Amino acid sequence: MREAAKFGLMLLRFLNPIKLREASIAIAIAVVMMLCGARSAEAQDTPLLSGGVAFLTSTPGGNTTYQPLIEPLVALPIGQRLMIESRAVLLESFSPSANGYQHSHFVGLTYLQGDYLATPHLTLVGGSFILPFGTYNERLSPVWINNFQDGPLIVGLGLLSTGTGVGGELRGSAIQTSKYSFDYVGWFSARSGNMQFNSERSFGGRGSLYLPEQRLEIGASYDRSLQGTQENFYGIHAWWEPKDEGFRLRSEYALGQHAQGYWVETDYRTSAFGGLDSWVGRFEPLFRMQQTFRRDTVVSDGVPLVNTQRADFGLDYNLPHNTRILSSYSRQFSSTGDENIWETGIVYRFLFPAWKGKGL
């Protein structure tokens, strides 16, 4: 007994508080997986493991950084109405320094939330969730979805420095007809200094109107930081994807207390030469235009400190088996100096059951 206590003390010294927190999260997820596993093994709601594995290179101003990364996502349905889902990122970064290359690594949870399908029009979300401001953070930030490697210059506007909230969301489809639909999200976040679940005390919401015949979505976002210097952020977005034409246009404008900006992104795939799965149809040319405007030089939002304009020209290639090759060239103009940015990468998206179930 005494030896066991001694071993326990040694273990506690070895595991610092941060590791203990991570271990407790992992144990909690494992317990939930075990609890829901037996029931769901025969159904179509087996827990899934998805995500992306990528190797990315970025060369701004002639210096190349290499970045292998994994973004796993796990979704665990429990019963008919509950689900727990989480996404994490594990990356290693190799960047040039005076003595050759130095490397750093990062491991962190992007979000860990519980979803409860309360009514046909309302879902309750609790935990650490991705802030639904604009469209990029919630929809396009996964490495296996984004057409470009890096996010827009204005991505920090409205994300309150962390991009996640710890609290709750009310969300769902408010109304849906054959002519239009309207969906909404309203959220509140508490202040959290936890390393994995860092967030600011804040609240906000987003509403989107979708016109299915025109394939047009327009929406507006708002959030407000409720701690320190309280600031408001406003955003609007418009997405257009004409039916059966392989063309997509996405755009966002965001306004903060100290800066504002916009981005417009287009991508296109042709099916004119043997369909989307022909070698020509797998090419995907991209273009993104971005501009940011400073209102003052108070650093609070991650937007460049001087007015910046940037054009991104990309060419992706969609290989079979959920693999994509990304490449882009960007030219950035600002008063602190113009810059060329070259980026390449390969991304594999995986999607499979978390374990082998029965039946089906």
Place this chain on the structure above:
Amino acid sequence: MKAKHFFPGLLMVAAIGAASLSAPMGHTQAAPPAAAQPHVDQYKSAKKAPMDDEGTRVFAQNCSRCHRTPDGFSPRISGTIVRHMRVRANLSAHDEQVLMKYFNQ
């Protein structure tokens, strides 16, 4: 050319280019869009399901708006995927059911 003239010009050229690329496509539908193809068949038998118009519509309007169609996935996780999409894409309960039927074809 100054940057402030360069970018609006670039945007205009891109818009015209995109419009000219997408315009002829309405007449040359050589193949159905990726979203119109059932995507759980990788793990299923050789049985090919008939197209479900409503399911195709829901998939194209909600899932394909953000990401490309995955090459395939196990039918054992189709319910989990649909529930994930219900939350992430704010699907209505009706669209959730339609999508589930579409995956089960």
